[in-house]
Amino acid sequence: xxxxxSRAKQVxxxxxTFLERIYVWEIFKGMLITLKHFFKKKATISYPEQKREFxxxxxxxxxxxxxxxxxERCTACGLCAVxxxxxxxxxxxxxxxxxxxxxxxxxxxxxxxxxxxxxxIFCGLCEEACPKDAxxxxxxxxxxxxxxxxxxxxxxxxxxxxxxxQPEEYKKALGNRxxxxxxxx
Amino acid sequence: xxxxxxxFDWFFLVxxxxxxxxxxxxxxVIAMYETWAERKVAAFIQDRIGPNRAGPLxxxxxxxxxxxxxxxxxxxxxxxNRMLFILxxxxxxxxxxxxxxxxxxxxxxDLFGRSIPLQITDINIGILYIFGVVSMGVxxxxxxxxxxxxxxxxxxxxRGASQVISYELxxxxxxxxxxxxxxxxxxxxIVGQQLDGxxxxxxxxxxxxxxLVCAFAECNRTPFDLPEAENxxxxxxxxxxxxxxxxxxLFAEYINMFISSVIMSTLFFGGYDIPFVNDAHxxxxxxxxxxxxxxxxxxxxxxxxxxxxxxxxxxIPRFRYDQxxxxxxxxxxxxxxANMIITAAIVLWLKK
Ligand code: SF4
Ligand code: SF4
Numbered sequence: 001x002x003x004x005x006s007r008a009k010q011v012x013x014x015x016x017t018f019l020e021r022i023y024v025w026e027i028f029k030g031m032l033i034t035l036k037h038f039f040k041k042k043a044t045i046s047y048p049e050q051k052r053e054f055x056x057x058x059x060x061x062x063x064x065x066x067x068x069x070x071x072e073r074c075t076a077c078g079l080c081a082v083x084x085x086x087x088x089x090x091x092x093x094x095x096x097x098x099x100x101x102x103x104x105x106x107x108x109x110x111x112x113x114x115x116x117x118x119x120x121i122f123c124g125l126c127e128e129a130c131p132k133d134a135x136x137x138x139x140x141x142x143x144x145x146x147x148x149x150x151x152x153x154x155x156x157x158x159x160x161x162x163x164x165x166q167p168e169e170y171k172k173a174l175g176n177r178x179x180x181x182x183x184x185x
Numbered sequence: 186x187x188x189x190x191x192x193f194d195w196f197f198l199v200x201x202x203x204x205x206x207x208x209x210x211x212x213x214v215i216a217m218y219e220t221w222a223e224r225k226v227a228a229f230i231q232d233r234i235g236p237n238r239a240g241p242l243x244x245x246x247x248x249x250x251x252x253x254x255x256x257x258x259x260x261x262x263x264x265x266n267r268m269l270f271i272l273x274x275x276x277x278x279x280x281x282x283x284x285x286x287x288x289x290x291x292x293x294x295d296l297f298g299r300s301i302p303l304q305i306t307d308i309n310i311g312i313l314y315i316f317g318v319v320s321m322g323v324x325x326x327x328x329x330x331x332x333x334x335x336x337x338x339x340x341x342x343x344r345g346a347s348q349v350i351s352y353e354l355x356x357x358x359x360x361x362x363x364x365x366x367x368x369x370x371x372x373x374x375i376v377g378q379q380l381d382g383x384x385x386x387x388x389x390x391x392x393x394x395x396x397l398v399c400a401f402a403e404c405n406r407t408p409f410d411l412p413e414a415e416n417x418x419x420x421x422x423x424x425x426x427x428x429x430x431x432x433x434x435l436f437a438e439y440i441n442m443f444i445s446s447v448i449m450s451t452l453f454f455g456g457y458d459i460p461f462v463n464d465a466h467x468x469x470x471x472x473x474x475x476x477x478x479x480x481x482x483x484x485x486x487x488x489x490x491x492x493x494x495x496x497x498x499x500x501i502p503r504f505r506y507d508q509x510x511x512x513x514x515x516x517x518x519x520x521x522x523a524n525m526i527i528t529a530a531i532v533l534w535l536k537k
Contacts, residue, residue: 031496037229037232042234044234
């Protein structure tokens with residue numbers, strides 16, 4: 001029979017030799033192996049102090065983006081909600097009133113925009129569907145919560161800080177990935 | 186009336202009480218930190234770092250664990266025999282502690298013009314006493330398993346009882362060979378001989394090895410942890426126990442481990458002897474400090490054995506039950522008998 005992997009091994013069914021039957025020598029060999037591990041580098045990452053590097057394609061919590069002048073990019077077209085396989089996104093559209101041009105980039109905007117983090121599977125399809133570059137997945141985890149309703153994220157939770165008034169927070173929320181992209185450009 | 190009261194040596198009573206309280210609290214603290222060490226050793230062997238959140242290096246972890254056990258709800262199954270159910274862990278704990286009475290923890294202290302030996306009692310049947318108490322430990326397991334009124338607990342208890350009783354035989358036989366050399370059952374005499382001469386392990390390497398294996402089995406440690414085989418018997422004989430009663434069982438096990446390590450160092454590795462040094466000289470020049478150093482040496486030797494216990498536990502899987510019994514009756518007992526007979530022959534031949 002052709003073996004499926006290169007590491008397949010025949011089971012050894014020979015009767016045990018004397019050395020194996022008195023166990024002691026074999027146990028001693030095993031103990032040497034464990035002793036070696038005793039001094040090995042530990043694989044543990046002490047989580048809150050030390051964080052694992054995310055891969056460049058990591059998909060975490062969503063961020064609703066703003067443009068350079070701090071205006072919300074989302075135009076409530078609903079393409080993300082259509083694309084979402086988990087049906088996690090709901091929104092309500094509203095028309096931009098005169099005088100609100102500094103808040104919303106397009107004439108129509110999302111008055112309510114909710115993502116249910118319990119439904120979301122972090123597939124990133126919403127990000128791909130969006131024509132306005134308004135939503136993308138960041139490098140943070142979905143945090144835990146005591147109540148289900150706490151995991152339905154509304155606009156205040158999702159919107160990125162204003163780059164004009166809070167540039168520091170904006171940079172941070174953008175995450176490493178966006179910064180790297182900037183560097184590459 | 187008053188005269189008879191005064192004639193009694195009250196200092197003796199106080200001295201022994203203090204000693205007993207001291208030794209018991211030391212063994213409890215050591216058992217506590219054994220749980221910590223066990224987790225650390227396990228973690229290190231498995232390339233982890235183990236508990237490190239409670240206090241520096243996770244040193245308060247045992248306190249947190251104890252607190253957790255105390256806080257838990259105490260459940261007594263209503264089909265079990267209530268009295269026996271409570272008696273089980275008590276017995277286990279008691280027998281675990283009682284063995285420490287005859288162990289010499291150090292030389293003789295000179296305090297307030299009195300000489301205080303660091304041994305609770307120096308009876309002339311020291312080793313027999315230890316054996317008697319250790320074999321009573323089976324009752325803790327057996328009663329616990331029986332009173333739980335649970336098939337798995339009972340099975341585990343039966344396994345435990347037959348295992349402990351079986352392994353007591355080669356243990357006793359290996360000790361007989363040792364006793365032929367020392368010629369005394371008194372613990373202090375056995376240590377005393379090793380203070381000036383060679384350690385017993387040099388004369389009795391095979392005896393020591395058999396004793397070590399049996400000690401593993403007596404403490405229900407891997408590879409002989411069949412009474413608590415989680416994957417075969419859910420949890421073992423203490424499956425129905427909760428809260429501090431469970432804690433007592435687990436604790437008794439760690440105390441057992443500590444005590445058998447102490448016994449091994451006492452019988453085979455010179456007890457409180459400071460290695461490579463002439464103890465008598467040191468005690469003369471340093472006085473009480475040397476005695477404390479002796480106690481420390483005993484603890485260092487014990488710690489070595491405890492580490493060995495843990496090292497083995499995290500290295501090998503457990504035996505199957507028939508392998509366990511074969512090992513005992515077909516290997517260890519003949520080996521111990523041969524060891525005994527050869528020792529006897531040599532002793533006779535040398536004495537002529
Ligand atoms: S990541 Fe996927 S599942 Fe989550 S909201 Fe976007 S499209 Fe829906
Ligand atoms: S996030 Fe993008 S896809 Fe979704 S509604 Fe807004 S503009 Fe449309």
